[in-house]
């Protein structure tokens with residue numbers, strides 16, 4: 476397991492620290508849910524906090540641009556490979572696999588120091604990015620001590636993490652004009668809206684999972700003194716996260732992506748599997764069809780769920796199909812031809828249980 480670097484000793488700033496370049500994500504409007512869903516605040520919160528997360532066990536294929544504006548030099552690509560390894564070493568059930576073709580990768584990684592901007596799509600939102608575009612861009616060198624933190628930070632977005640300083644439970648009060656002024660200068664040169672949407676704007680409570688702020692999170696920025704009004708210690712000393720995965724970061728990753736069981740129960744045709752899952756939990760089954768035909772795999776009841784079907788090819792799950800019925804008054808359903816003699820995996824991530832609290836899955 477990768478060892479976290481020892482944490483630098485914090486001390487009061489004796490001179491102004493230069494502002495670091497910050498990750499700059501595009502504005503992401505909060506999904507509008509139907510009035511039926513909004514009438515149930517628990518359901519709405521569960522959907523909004525889970526919708527960007529991958530189904531655990533997903534193999535995320537990643538690929539580096541090797542030509543053009545976003546080409547990643549080998550040294551920098553190696554640093555990002557190392558960041559993937561550090562996340563995997565936490566013990567999560569997600570898998571990361573490098574591929575040689577951008578068209579085969581959900582996660583397409585670019586590098587441009589001329590743009591000078593690091594950013595990433597968040598979780599499953601990478602799937603909506605145009606296939607010829609990077610989903611994750613590094614705008615500064617990920618081989619430096621600060622850049623190695625950025626390498627981990629952007630991959631935190633890839634697995635579905637949000638910015639920690641926008642956690643509504645942080646209790647941060649800003650010297651807003653000082654923040655705008657500091658970040659309008661190099662190296663960020665951000666306009667008013669970019670600063671607002673990446674720093675000052677709070678996420679809705681429904682978009683975050685924890686109730687506590689983690690100033691050591693890899694998803695927290697480094698702030699110079701004089702930008703954070705409260706808590707007061709950060710006004711005086713600034714905020715310098717260690718740039719490594721914090722204990723809470725690892726807990727977050729293991730909560731959403733716990734290590735998977737090596738063998739799965741087999742789902743039998745016409746026999747529903749019923750479980751009491753809490754919001755965010757997942758159930759997983761193996762399917763071994765005895766005849767080759769079109770099958771339907773479906774949830775029953777009023778749950779909101781993400782359903783994903785993989786074929787198990789020599790131990791590697793390959794995505795076949797998925798359906799997300801969250802926020803809709805229907806059941807998640809996959810209809811797909813399955814072949815006798817082959818092995819499939821179906822994974823159900825529950826966003827919100829229905830009134831019965833039961834989640835039911837069947838194939839026929």
Ligand SMILES: [Zn+2]
Nearest residue numbers: 498499628638
């Ligand atoms: Zn970020």
